[in-house]
Amino acid sequence: MLAPLAALTTIADLPEVVAANDRAREACTRLRWHQALRRRIPEGAAESRIRGAWASAELDGARSDLDVVRDLMRGARDRSTAPDPAEQVIHGAMAATAATESLGAQLRQAPRQAIARLHLAAAAELVPEEELGRPRPSGRDCTEFAILGPAAPSAAAAARLDALDPILAEPDLPALVVAGIAHAEIAHARPFTRGNGIVARAVERTVIKTAGLDPTGVAVPEVGHHRRGAAAYHGALAAYGQGTRAGIVVWLEHCADALVAAADEGHAIADAVLAGRLR
Template identity: 40%
Template sequence: MSTTRAAADPLAPLVDLPGVAEAVESVRTTVDRVYGHRVMRRRSNEISSEAALRGARGSAALSGADWALEEVRRRTDFGSEPEAQTMGAALRLCAEAGQLLSIWKQSPLRVLARLHMVAEATEAPEVGRPRLAGEVADEPLVDLPLPDADETAARLEGLAGLITAGSSAPALVTAAVVHGELLALRPFGSRNGLVARAAERIVLIGSGLDPKAICPAEVGHAELGAEAYTRALAGYASGTAEGMAAWIGHCARAVALGARESTAVCEALQRGAA
């Protein structure tokens, strides 16, 4: 692996890790298959809307609000109890992600701040800014050591630099790194999982891999389960080649499962069953 290549484009060498290139190609094929479905030519807006709903449900499930899809459809009050607030936050983030695509590559930290504000839907002073010294992050699913405020700020700046500089790495790899880094850092006092998965969504849409947002990775992450999710995240946090490859592979499977979900929606629409 060329050290010059790694220095110029730190994400590019990740494609050389075992199994990553194959995962990238498999995801591309799977996503293209959904886009080629005949229903997509006529009803893509419906598929996108349904994918957003299911993606929000999946993300909320990983943050402790594991509701049936029909319950999400039925509810109108998302502010009365903790689980409802989590679901409401996930729904708002899925709706907001598509509005931030033009800003992401120029100012990713601004987008992350906006995502946290949307998730919390309050004007508290700590909302939308990274943790300060002595502050903790409330993310029960993730029990990795929490980086201190200085390390978090430095790594956020580094991540922002990677995004603004651009990379030749495939969208899947970039999305996995953004997702994994934000979850490892947990830069905000709350809602970090929801924000990390929303950022992954933005990368997948904005990169052109999933421009219509019809392959919700959040669905796949939830289907693979919290235990597999946290185990793969620990691999990312380890920084080892094996751990990074395992995390990227996990994210690839999540996107593929999201694509499968939307394929099922397409088939249902074609049959007139949905």
């Protein structure tokens, strides 16, 4: 269950969490000063969303080719009129990741509305229309993240989503902590019937950008998690689910390491922008 705000403040002040936050911030600061991002941030940020959508879908088990995802998001390739289950997940990851571009202020001011918008995008092809943007109906289960154990009952899952509001609106918590806690809570609570992982990673991306950790939006947090492997990703989430301070620290350190890798991927994007390879 989500720790109270005061407890999260204490956790944020732990030496290992401070060190994790510092290395993530240093990596993003180095990215921010890349020569290509002086005037061409939008180009780099667009490519980041493409790579982020690809990696987010892969983390949900939907294997794909990055070049195909790029063509789909740029409109250079038509979508299948009868997408298979993997394609449906990929389409949802593309839509939700694209939606993060305009959700920054809303996620802080009206978190539930912003999360609902992300779910509308993520699950448009995955759930019935009446379930889009709404928590799981009473009695409905969720089979996503099964490796973390059974999903919470629908009422408890909705309550955990509600409890995120003050965390997402808290200006004094480090962005790494806010982003990591929001990601883990959505993954564990599984408030929606489908699309929880895509939404969780899209929320993390939005917080990292709008809270100033990576204001360029060129880092690729989804690739950071993907690079470390599904086993490390799910293992760190499982540690968080133990509900202990040590488990939360394990997850936040994982998020910091993923963000360092995300900034490295951002550097690769910026290098490609500078060389003209993304045109």
